[in-house]
Structure formats: structure tokens, C-alpha cells
Amino acid sequence: MIMTQALGWALVDSLWRDALAAAGLAALFALVPVRAARTRYALATLTLALMLALPLATAVRLSGTSPWTSDVVTATSPVAPGPVSGPGPRAVALAPAPTAPVAARIRAALEPALPWVVLVWFGGVVALSLRLASGWLVTRQLGSMGTSSVPYGCREAVARLGARLRISRTVRVLQSAVVQVPAVIGWLRPVILLPASALTGLTPLQLDALLAHELAHVRRYDYLVNLIQSVIETLLFYHPAVWWVSQQVREEREHCCDDLAVAVCGDAHFYATALLGMERLRVTPPTFALAAAGRGGSLIGRIRRLVEPMQTEVFPRWMAGVVAVTLALGGAAHLASGTATTGNRGGTRTPTLDSAVVDSLIDRVEALQNPAARHEAVKTLGSRRDPRMVPPLLAIAQHDGDEEVQHEAVKALGKVRGGAGVGALLDIARTHPNPDVRRKAVKTVGDVAPPEAALGVLERLAQRDPDAHVQQEAVEALGHLGSPQAVAPLARLARVQPNAEVRDEAVEQYARSAAPESALVLLVDRLANDSSSAVQAEAVERLADLPDGLGIPALREAARSHPSRYVRAEARRRLEDYR
Numbered sequence: 001m002i003m004t005q006a007l008g009w010a011l012v013d014s015l016w017r018d019a020l021a022a023a024g025l026a027a028l029f030a031l032v033p034v035r036a037a038r039t040r041y042a043l044a045t046l047t048l049a050l051m052l053a054l055p056l057a058t059a060v061r062l063s064g065t066s067p068w069t070s071d072v073v074t075a076t077s078p079v080a081p082g083p084v085s086g087p088g089p090r091a092v093a094l095a096p097a098p099t100a101p102v103a104a105r106i107r108a109a110l111e112p113a114l115p116w117v118v119l120v121w122f123g124g125v126v127a128l129s130l131r132l133a134s135g136w137l138v139t140r141q142l143g144s145m146g147t148s149s150v151p152y153g154c155r156e157a158v159a160r161l162g163a164r165l166r167i168s169r170t171v172r173v174l175q176s177a178v179v180q181v182p183a184v185i186g187w188l189r190p191v192i193l194l195p196a197s198a199l200t201g202l203t204p205l206q207l208d209a210l211l212a213h214e215l216a217h218v219r220r221y222d223y224l225v226n227l228i229q230s231v232i233e234t235l236l237f238y239h240p241a242v243w244w245v246s247q248q249v250r251e252e253r254e255h256c257c258d259d260l261a262v263a264v265c266g267d268a269h270f271y272a273t274a275l276l277g278m279e280r281l282r283v284t285p286p287t288f289a290l291a292a293a294g295r296g297g298s299l300i301g302r303i304r305r306l307v308e309p310m311q312t313e314v315f316p317r318w319m320a321g322v323v324a325v326t327l328a329l330g331g332a333a334h335l336a337s338g339t340a341t342t343g344n345r346g347g348t349r350t351p352t353l354d355s356a357v358v359d360s361l362i363d364r365v366e367a368l369q370n371p372a373a374r375h376e377a378v379k380t381l382g383s384r385r386d387p388r389m390v391p392p393l394l395a396i397a398q399h400d401g402d403e404e405v406q407h408e409a410v411k412a413l414g415k416v417r418g419g420a421g422v423g424a425l426l427d428i429a430r431t432h433p434n435p436d437v438r439r440k441a442v443k444t445v446g447d448v449a450p451p452e453a454a455l456g457v458l459e460r461l462a463q464r465d466p467d468a469h470v471q472q473e474a475v476e477a478l479g480h481l482g483s484p485q486a487v488a489p490l491a492r493l494a495r496v497q498p499n500a501e502v503r504d505e506a507v508e509q510y511a512r513s514a515a516p517e518s519a520l521v522l523l524v525d526r527l528a529n530d531s532s533s534a535v536q537a538e539a540v541e542r543l544a545d546l547p548d549g550l551g552i553p554a555l556r557e558a559a560r561s562h563p564s565r566y567v568r569a570e571a572r573r574r575l576e577d578y579r
Helices: 003-031 037-063 067-072 088-093 102-142 152-164 196-201 204-219 222-235 240-265 268-279 299-307 317-336 351-367 371-383 387-399 403-414 422-431 435-448 451-464 468-480 484-496 500-513 516-529 533-545 552-561 565-578
Strands: 147-149 172-176 183-185 191-195
Touching: 003 037, 003 102, 003 240, 037 222, 037 240, 102 183, 102 222, 152 172, 152 204, 183 204, 191 196, 191 204, 196 204, 204 222, 204 240, 204 268, 222 240, 240 268, 240 299, 268 299, 268 387, 268 422, 299 387, 371 387, 371 403, 387 403, 387 422, 403 422, 403 435, 422 435, 422 451, 435 451, 435 468, 451 468, 451 484, 468 484, 468 500, 484 500, 484 516, 500 516, 500 533, 516 533, 516 552, 533 552, 533 565, 552 565
Parallel strands: 172 191
Antiparallel strands: 147 172, 183 191
16 A cells, blocks of 8 residues: 555544544543542553554554555455455445445545545644744743843752752753743753742742742653653644643643642642742743643642542543532432431432532632622632632632632631631731731631641741731731740740831730730830830730739839830829729
8 A cells, every 4th residue: 555545544543543542541530530640641641652653553554555455454444355356446446336335435435535634634744843843942042042040049949859859960940031930941951940030029938849840840851751742742733632632641740740849848738829829920831841830730720639638530520510410409309308318327418519519619710700709709618618618719819809809718718617728828828919918817817727837927927027017917816826835926026026016016915815924024124125105005004904913013113203204194094093
């Protein structure tokens, strides 16, 4: 068989062969848990390679057959019994006989069009190859165009993280004026490119998390795999199943790198926050650049996979939806007839139904354009108090364009059962750009968080947050923790915090939290030594509130001899109230 015919039949046969391969991958994905990213990535990569190997094998097999028997060797025609007479061109004319099998008649009808099939395919490959080459050239230029050195601390972080990931190759890191998100290019001599906005807009720990993601790509040789994958997409551009499988490869590649980054960082919740922070900087990366933002999978899907409780999917999503709707309708009818039971045996909800409802609520929030409608949708999410609501609520609190919706998301996180939203609240309190939202998150942390989780974060916020109102809220939240461990931080803040209003709040919270004798010592010290008369007046007020008249001698001394007339007057007023 001539090469054009062999290639044409290989392309035609690949339509159903590759479709079957993709269907097999979908079936396997329905059985393999979402968290098993390495297994799913291996399956998707092998399937993509198989989809290229099948038409290649068909073309090679057919090109080696005799032209006199070409009508019986293709995958779409059955083996005809008996000898085939006459030369090749005449033998083809026998196929369309009325008594010939259907497959043979189809083959005979398609064969004249095979040269056109090959021509169209070749034109598509040439066009996409030009696109592929241009993308490769643009990516090559990124390593030298608009780049500069990064601070020493960043280079040290790359070396430290590379050692933890057991990367033996030298990995350079450069600041780039072209890229908008961290990205890695190259295989033999990999280079990590960091935008200036990442160096200035992310905390050092967040930047470490994203560098770990890029180094995971280096460790796994993903740049080379991505290049080969792009070549396969170019050769099989005509098949929708190939593009679907290729997208699964990209999604699972990002999941694998996410898992490695979490293993290095040690905190999936913090890594998810780093992804959210980076999303504000995101644009589409060049074709061959592998970015932490990823070209595979939605951000909220990646974060949900990292943070939500472990779940095993045993059905494809569309099938789970059909089952869920059926169960929902049946359950509603059951309740309406009064036959539903609430005992231990019959009261368990169907997890599939609950998961489907959760997914539909998340999709509602993402699709709504009206802020009031999004606000109501977030309230619905929060009313469930379901730990699986944490990832979408965190994303909404970080990125929704309406402040009221963000506040509602923070409020909903505080209501999640078992304190599962505390980690997200702490992340919002540390990193959210809006001080009002940070303040709301800090207040909620003080109300719901266990002391061991919140203590260090609240003290740092009270000392370093750029907004004084957030600092005050953090001090108040420390007092609301009701923990003896909060007393020492409050004392430090009352003495050394530069902002007088924050010191004032720290004095109040310390007096309420510490033992009366300890409170007396700090209050007398602040009354005598604080530079702000407002803080001194607050110390006078708290001295008057100490039990058993413990602060009265200090008040009398202040009323007689304090250098501030305002403080003397306040001390006298408190003494009169005491009498």
C-alpha cells in the first residue's frame, strides 16, 4: 500500500481507536481517587502516548502490506475468504458490489478521499508547528530578555528548597520584567523567572511555597514532558479526545507539583493561600513556561483538592449529579409522605447528594454577577457549617470584588464546624489587602480560634500590621482568647507598642486577663511611665476596677502628685466614684 493511503487509513482509524483510549482513561479516573495525583498523571501520560502510538503503528503496518491485499488489512474491513484476483486497481473495484459487507462499502467510499484527508492533516500540522516553534522561541528569549539578579535571600531559598527536593542540577533564579507569575523554563539548564511583583507583593514564606512548586517541575522534568506533549497535540490536533487527555495531563501535573510543594512547606492551607495571593498577579504564561498558576485546572479546584477533607470519587461527576438529583427527588417525596426516619439506622445522609449540593452552591457563587445575590449565596454556604465550604469561602473572601461579600465569607468561616475555618481566617488576617476585611478576620479569630493556633499570629498582627485599627483588634482578640498564655504578649504590647491607641487597648485587656496583683504592677508602671496621657488615664480607670480596693493607694498617689492635670482629675473622679 502506498504511503498516502497508509497514512490516510491511520488517521481515519485513529478517530475511533483514540476515542476508546480516552474513554478508558475516563473510566480509570472514575475509580482512582482525586488525591492520587501521581497515579492519575501516569495514567493520563501513558494514554496520551498510546494515542500517538496507535496511528503510527497502523501506518507502519499498512505501509508494509502488498497493494494487492490492501483491501483486507485495514482495521475497518473484514478479511475476505478466498483468493483476490487481478491487480490492485481492479481489486478495489470489486468492493462496492451490492452484496459486499457494509464495512467494505464504507472503505471503498472513503478511499478516494484519503489523499485529501492527508493533505488537510498535513496543512494543520504545518500551521500548528509554526505556532509551536514561535512559542518555543518566545520562551527561549524569556531567559535573557528583561532579566536581572534576585536578592541573595531568594537564591539561598532556591538552594535550600532544591536540596530538600533532591535536585542535583543547578537551578538559576532571575527577576524578569516580562513574566507576571513565577515560571520555570529549560530542561538541561533550568531557570526560574520571578516577576518583581512576586518579590514585593508576597511574603517570604509565600514566595518559598511558590518556588517549591517551580522546583517540583524541575525535579520531574516537566519542561521536557510538556514539550513532547505539545508535539503530540500538534500531530493529533484533529481529535477532541487528544485535547481532553492532554488537559488531564496538565491538571494532574499541577496537582503533583502542588503535593510536592505542600510536602516541603508542611502546610496545605498556607500553600493554598500563597496560590491565592499569586492569582492576583496572574496572566497566561508562555506556551513552554511552567508556572505555579498552572495552565491546567481551575485555581479553586486545585485549592479545594488541597484543603478539603479526603473524599474518594467512585463515579464520574456527571453520573454523581444524576444520582444526586434522583436521590434528592426521592428523599423529598419520602419526607413529604412522612415515612422518613431519623433514628440511628435511617438518619444518615447520602454523601453523594451532599457533595453534589455543595458543588452546585459553589458554582452559583462563582457565576452570580449581582453582589447582593452573591451575598445571599455566601450566607447559604455559611449556614451549612460544613468543613468542605472552607476553600470556596476562602477564595471568595480573598477575591470577591464586593467588601460586604468578603465580610460575609469571613463570618461564614467562623461558623464552620470544629474550627475548620480557623486556618483560613488566620491567612486572611495576615495577607488580605483590605484592612477592614483583615480586622473582621482578626475579630472572628478572637471569638472562635483555640489559643495555641491564634496566639502567635495575633501578637505579630498587633505589633506589625500597617493599620492601627487592625492592631487594636488583634489586641482585643488576644484578650478574648481567655488564655493565661495571652497575658505575657499583652504586657509586652502595653509597654513597647509604638501606637498609643494600641497600648491603651493592651492595658485594658491585660487588666481584664491577668491576676489582680500582676495587673496592679503593670498599671502602676504605665501610670508613671507611659508617654501618652490617654494610656495613663486608661491605667487609672483599670486601677479603680481592681477588686478589694487593690488599686486605691495608687489612685490616691496619682490624684496628689501626677504631673498631668488631666490624669490627676481622672484619678480624683475615680476616687469619688469609689467612695
